[in-house]
Amino acid sequence: MELRSKRIDATELRGIVRIASDATYAGNVIANAEDVRTLKDGTHVVRFSLRVRSSREKGAHKSPRGRRTVSACWHAHRDIMREIFRHDPDAFVGSMMARYEGELSFLARFPATYYRNAGSMARPIHYGALCECGTYGPRHPERSTDVEPNDLPQRSEFGACR
Numbered sequence: 001m002e003l004r005s006k007r008i009d010a011t012e013l014r015g016i017v018r019i020a021s022d023a024t025y026a027g028n029v030i031a032n033a034e035d036v037r038t039l040k041d042g043t044h045v046v047r048f049s050l051r052v053r054s055s056r057e058k059g060a061h062k063s064p065r066g067r068r069t070v071s072a073c074w075h076a077h078r079d080i081m082r083e084i085f086r087h088d089p090d091a092f093v094g095s096m097m098a099r100y101e102g103e104l105s106f107l108a109r110f111p112a113t114y115y116r117n118a119g120s121m122a123r124p125i126h127y128g129a130l131c132e133c134g135t136y137g138p139r140h141p142e143r144s145t146d147v148e149p150n151d152l153p154q155r156s157e158f159g160a161c162r
Contacts, residue, residue: 001048005091008084009044010035017050020083021076025059028052029076050080060132064119073131074114081106097127
């Protein structure tokens, strides 16, 4: 992912991730971050990824087949980005899923990424359902109530929806 911020450089970002990770994920989520450059207007450009120390602990992402990975899950990304935008509401965060041009853009667009297909057409599964958090998604786009566990796709032993 890429972060563009006048207030947050790679060192600050690692600190933000450490604090959020300690508070919610028992320190399991970590950031690989490097400063790419500083623009003429003072904006820091940081390339980063979120990982976990243990693929068996809270904050870990599973593959669509159910295998453990060291990638951070949807919930960890959400919580870390909330903290980034709390420190700099005007920051830009770009990823393969979405581009967030400030906190309002993040709040409007991020919930929909939960429902993106992380599997195949034959074996679809929501990106946000592939985690070790034990929590569920954002508010369902067509309803005003939270998503219930029964609303989420149930994975078979092969990681597909039933």
